[in-house]
Amino acid sequence: MFDGKTLLVTGGTGSFGNDFVKLVLAEHSPRRVIVFSRDEKKQHDMRLAFADDRLRFVIGDIRESRSISAAMRGVDYVFHAAALKQVPSCEFFPIEAVRTNVLGTHNVLEAAEETGVEKLVVLSTDKAVQPINAMGQTKALMEKLAFARALSDQSRVTYCGVRYGNVMYSRGSVIPLFIQQIKSGKPITITEPRMTRLLLPLAEAVRLVTFAMENGRQGDLFVRKATSATVQVLAEALLSLFGADNAIDIVGVRAGEKLHEMLVTPEELRRAEEFEDYYRVPCEGGQDYDRYFTDGDRTSRFVTEGYTSENAYQLTIEETKQLLIGLPEVQAELVGWKAKNPRLKVAA
Numbered sequence: 602m603f604d605g606k607t608l609l610v611t612g613g614t615g616s617f618g619n620d621f622v623k624l625v626l627a628e629h630s631p632r633r634v635i636v637f638s639r640d641e642k643k644q645h646d647m648r649l650a651f652a653d654d655r656l657r658f659v660i661g662d663i664r665e666s667r668s669i670s671a672a673m674r675g676v677d678y679v680f681h682a683a684a685l686k687q688v689p690s691c692e693f694f695p696i697e698a699v700r701t702n703v704l705g706t707h708n709v710l711e712a713a714e715e716t717g718v719e720k721l722v723v724l725s726t727d728k729a730v731q732p733i734n735a736m737g738q739t740k741a742l743m744e745k746l747a748f749a750r751a752l753s754d755q756s757r758v759t760y761c762g763v764r765y766g767n768v769m770y771s772r773g774s775v776i777p778l779f780i781q782q783i784k785s786g787k788p789i790t791i792t793e794p795r796m797t798r799l800l801l802p803l804a805e806a807v808r809l810v811t812f813a814m815e816n817g818r819q820g821d822l823f824v825r826k827a828t829s830a831t832v833q834v835l836a837e838a839l840l841s842l843f844g845a846d847n848a849i850d851i852v853g854v855r856a857g858e859k860l861h862e863m864l865v866t867p868e869e870l871r872r873a874e875e876f877e878d879y880y881r882v883p884c885e886g887g888q889d890y891d892r893y894f895t896d897g898d899r900t901s902r903f904v905t906e907g908y909t910s911e912n913a914y915q916l917t918i919e920e921t922k923q924l925l926i927g928l929p930e931v932q933a934e935l936v937g938w939k940a941k942n943p944r945l946k947v948a949a
Contacts (some may be wrong), residue, residue: 603629609676610636611663611709612683614643616771617724620807621680626653637661637672638683657744664704678814679721681709681747684740687773688728688857691736702739706746713758714750722813723747723762725822727799730907734857739764744822748884751820760853761817763809765825766799766864766910770930775832775858779839780934788850789840794833796854797861797910800921801827802928809879820884824865824873829913830921838921842931843938844945865908881906922948 603625610618613636622634635657638644644658661668663683673679684702685691691698706723713721725744725832728737751760770776775798782789809825817823830838836849854860865873865880874881906912917925925931926948939947 602813603631603678605630605632605905606677607631607633607675608635608680609673610634610680610682611669612638612681614638614804615642615648615682616768617682617806617810619647620803621682621810622647622651622656624804624811626651626655626808633657635659635672635676637663637669646649660795663708666699666708666711669708670715673712673716673718676716677719679709679713679718680810680814681706681723683709683722683723684724684743686726686736688734688736691739692734692857695739696733698735698739702736703742703746705741708757710750710760715829718758718906720759720761720814720817721747722810722817723760723765724810725762727764727766727910728865730866733859736857746818749820751767751884756819759817760820761813761819761821761823763813763823763825764864765806765809766827766862767801767803768803768806769800769924770928771803775835776839776925776928776931777933779836779916780843780931782843782847783839783843783847784934784938786847788848789836790850790852791832792853792858793837793854793860794831796832796858797829797913798832798835799827799829799862799864799910799913800835800916800924801825802924812879815900818883822869822882822884823883824880824908826878826880826908827864827913828924829910830916832917834918834921838918838925841918842922842925842935842948844942844947861911862907863907863909864913867904870904870907 608631635653637659639662641660656859659672661672664668685698725740729740732741747760750756779789813823871881
């Protein structure tokens, strides 16, 4: 699908962008892949790391409509990953989250219409489902902006999206924090032992996005199923892998956190199509006011529970260790730790 095409990735210097670009260049023959971001240092690092003539870098900000519109000229497919993702930053400065995640997305969608893009995939998060913080609330609005376009009869672009839970070892995630605490001999700080989180390797998140681009119909939302673990299990699995005996310090649930994350709401599950590894949730409604004021659906099934980190498959400590050891970043950390601590029983 990507052969001979021009792709653009907003926020392309992040964790997702790096792995996505690597996969596309290795497995496909795109005409060009454009990385659009505002971080020139990360663009420089990517340029040196990839050294591929098919790769182009554009400095810009999705908050500025002219810069994203200019970058999108001649582009066939757009992957919209640019966002403010840190919960505290968005809580402290919610208007900045609005400017990037909502108004910035509007600029991306407008540019896609103006330049004649064929298809656009937006990347969302479990925090957008029944959101309790500004990051999740603005990502929920991002989804609404994209799918409102999908429901419009006037749109020339095919819009679809993906939503997934915590990407393991992504920037700012808890796994590198726990590893840093283990290596420094400090207590591992966990919020609440019973707190659960869906765990998804980055490679699987990237595959979901490419799957959505290849298979998504107008207004489709693809949700990747994932296994789950409590933060207690995650901490104990890492301690076991590193042969460490650090104390575990329970600090309590922090502001903006849920005990369990939801990936698909009961209302979405009511109309979703379930497959082995994912759900396909089609757009609901359309510009038909009767569906919102007068018409009901007597044929729809009744669903009382969504798909959450609590009712997803719960990993044991050993299963969590196997998932962790499959991550290249964890493997690299283990090799370095074993070299410094040869007497410890560190995982191979």
